[in-house]
Amino acid sequence: MKTDVLIIGAGPAGIFTALELLRRGYKGKITLVEKGRRVEKRHCPKTETGRCMNCQPYCHITTGFSGAGAFSDGKLSLSYEVGGDLPTLVGEEVAQRTIDYADSIYLEFGADSHVEGVSDPDKVKEIRRRAIQAGLKLVDCPIRHMGTEKAQGIYLSIQNYLLERGVEILFGHECLDLLLKEDVCRGAVISDRSREFEILAERTVVATGRRGADWLEALCAEHGIAHQPGTVDIGVRVEVRNEIMETVNEVLYESKLIGYPPPFKNKVRTFCQNPGGFVSQENYDNGLAVVNGHSFKEKKSPNTNLAILCSHNFSVPFNQPISYAQKVGELTNMLGNGQILVQRFGDILDGKRTWQKELVQSNVRPTLPDAVAGDITAAMPYRSMTNIINFIKAVDQVVPGFASYETLLYSPELKFYSNRVKMDAAFNTNIRGLHCLGDSSGWTRGLMMASVMGVLMARQIVKE
Numbered sequence: 485m486k487t488d489v490l491i492i493g494a495g496p497a498g499i500f501t502a503l504e505l506l507r508r509g510y511k512g513k514i515t516l517v518e519k520g521r522r523v524e525k526r527h528c529p530k531t532e533t534g535r536c537m538n539c540q541p542y543c544h545i546t547t548g549f550s551g552a553g554a555f556s557d558g559k560l561s562l563s564y565e566v567g568g569d570l571p572t573l574v575g576e577e578v579a580q581r582t583i584d585y586a587d588s589i590y591l592e593f594g595a596d597s598h599v600e601g602v603s604d605p606d607k608v609k610e611i612r613r614r615a616i617q618a619g620l621k622l623v624d625c626p627i628r629h630m631g632t633e634k635a636q637g638i639y640l641s642i643q644n645y646l647l648e649r650g651v652e653i654l655f656g657h658e659c660l661d662l663l664l665k666e667d668v669c670r671g672a673v674i675s676d677r678s679r680e681f682e683i684l685a686e687r688t689v690v691a692t693g694r695r696g697a698d699w700l701e702a703l704c705a706e707h708g709i710a711h712q713p714g715t716v717d718i719g720v721r722v723e724v725r726n727e728i729m730e731t732v733n734e735v736l737y738e739s740k741l742i743g744y745p746p747p748f749k750n751k752v753r754t755f756c757q758n759p760g761g762f763v764s765q766e767n768y769d770n771g772l773a774v775v776n777g778h779s780f781k782e783k784k785s786p787n788t789n790l791a792i793l794c795s796h797n798f799s800v801p802f803n804q805p806i807s808y809a810q811k812v813g814e815l816t817n818m819l820g821n822g823q824i825l826v827q828r829f830g831d832i833l834d835g836k837r838t839w840q841k842e843l844v845q846s847n848v849r850p851t852l853p854d855a856v857a858g859d860i861t862a863a864m865p866y867r868s869m870t871n872i873i874n875f876i877k878a879v880d881q882v883v884p885g886f887a888s889y890e891t892l893l894y895s896p897e898l899k900f901y902s903n904r905v906k907m908d909a910a911f912n913t914n915i916r917g918l919h920c921l922g923d924s925s926g927w928t929r930g931l932m933m934a935s936v937m938g939v940l941m942a943r944q945i946v947k948e
Contacts, residue, residue, distance in 0.1 A: 487652070488512030489945060490671055490685035492659045494520075495551025496931050497691035497922030499642060500586065500938030501945075502651050508946045514651045515683060517674055519658040520548030523640045535854040536765045536773070536823075541677075543767040545776075549655070550639035551693045552766065558635030558778075559738065559756070560932045562587060562599065562626040566740060567933030568923075574909050574940060582936045587628065590935075593641045596634070596781070600627040600737030607735040611882065615741060618881035623740040631781030662688065662918070664707050669918035689941060691921040691934075694900055695768065698806045700924045701903035710906040710914040714926040716805035717755075717899035718812055718868050719793035720860065721763055721775045722876070723892040725848055728885040729788040733759040738790075741882065745874035748867055752875040755791040755899075760784030763852040763894055765824050772813050775824045775852070775894040785851045791897050794871045806900050813896040816863040825863075825896075826855040829876065830889025832869075846890040860895040899929070910944045911937070 489505065491498040494516055502514050519542065520526065526548040529537045546552040564571045564579040571579040591597060601608075601624055608624050615622040630638060647653060656676055663670040663682060671684040692700055704711040732739045738757040745752055761779035768774065777789040798805050816825055827838040828846065837859035843850060861869055872893075880887035904926030911919040921927075921941055922934040 485683045487515040487685045489514045489687050491516045491689045493692040494518035494549045495693040496934040497938040500935040501941045504939045504942030516653045517657045523549040546695050546766050549643050558630035560628040566625040568929040570927045586935045593638045602626050614882045618878045620741045620743040627737050634781045668916045689919045692924040694923040696924045697900040711903050713803040714904040715795050716809045717793035719897045721791050721894040721897045723787050723789040751795040752871050757790035759788045761789050763789050775897050794868045809898045816896040820856040823856045825858045825860045826894045827860050829891040848890045
């Protein structure tokens with residue numbers, strides 16, 4: 485097969501590359517390879533079974549058109565300060581202008597026009613004042629919340645738009661390798677699980693998302709694609725009653741707090757806050773079960789969940805952050821017999837495990853019903869656990885009651901952003917014809933910034 489632009493991965497970065505190429509009048513052939521299903525055929529059976537079925541050959545929450553983000557919470561961060569380090573590559577002004585442009589596209593396809601976090605600046609100032617007193621930084625980023633179920637409809641519309649205008653989307657196809665010759669990328673080796681074949685392309689865009697980070701890292705090592713070890717986040721998902729988060733939920737919807745708690749002073753932050761949301765489980769290809777969270781537009785729970793993540797960097801002599809985080813996750817899964825572990829914060833401070841009967845007696849009832857009560861400290865590295873405990877205590881000064889005895893901590897919450905691919909502002913790697921976008925590139929984190937990277941990539945292709 486031959487094509488002009490080959491896109492590996494149908495997450496936001498890949499989708500918006502194809503979408504912007506069409507909007508810019510690109511006449512070449514566009515082929516998008518996605519190993520998962522069409523968005524309307526993505527379905528998690530847990531809603532019927534009540535427990536994770538460990539779907540094979542892949543998890544439908546993390547794989548398929550629109551990627552993992554749309555099936556978690558569907559939030560679009562509208563500030564260049566949130567979403568990774570892309571602004572350091574392309575410039576803050578360019579990043580913000582492109583965010584505004586990408587946001588307008590989401591609105592065209594049906595996103596809610598309401599923006600969270602901009603309605604009451606005086607209350608935002610008060611929250612920031614408390615954060616400063618606690619030694620934390622508040623990033624008050626405007627949020628457009630699509631909602632898990634609404635996001636699926638929006639991406640379905642985008643999917644159909646691409647198909648109707650001639651974009652070739654190969655669902656159920658997996659990229660096995662890149663075709664490289666004399667430092668030039670000629671395309672990729674693709675499998676539909678029954679046969680392998682080559683797709684030759686003038687440009688190959690790898691946009692495999694967070695799930696494909698370790699796959700891309702292996703490719704970089706094998707083919708000499710210039711990269712450097714990046715950051716990996718290890719943490720927990722915290723769940724509290726909505727009453728505790730009421731003010732922050734109403735004023736900001738999502739409170740992005742950053743701190744450097746003693747004694748280690750590592751960066752610790754909140755991420756992916758879901759008012760009235762639900763804790764969820766995702767499974768990776770190697771059987772690793774990780775925790776996440778999502779929130780619907782209509783369906784609500786009595787709880788709010790959010791992630792607390794500790795950033796880890798490794799370079800000498802060990803330089804494989806993804807492998808490190810995976811081992812932490814595997815050990816946690818072992819303790820939970822393959823399930824997500826949950827523990828009360830007070831039990832952690834008391835040095836005891838949590839028992840199932842204690843969860844039943846608490847005000848905070850888990851929204852992940854098949855999570856296993858246990859002891860996450862038996863698997864979490866001491867440095868990470870100390871950071872999490874001290875950060876939760878600091879957040880309690882901003883949100884009184886956050887560090888209550890009954891606050892629930894789920895583990896493992898892992899974000900694989902490692903393997904930052906070295907590129908210039910036009911997203912050129914040291915391999916001619918090869919570009920890397922989105923979360924797997926190490927430059928973005930989240931739906932919006934990955935979408936922005938796709939838009940900029942398409943503009944560069946048209947320009948050249």
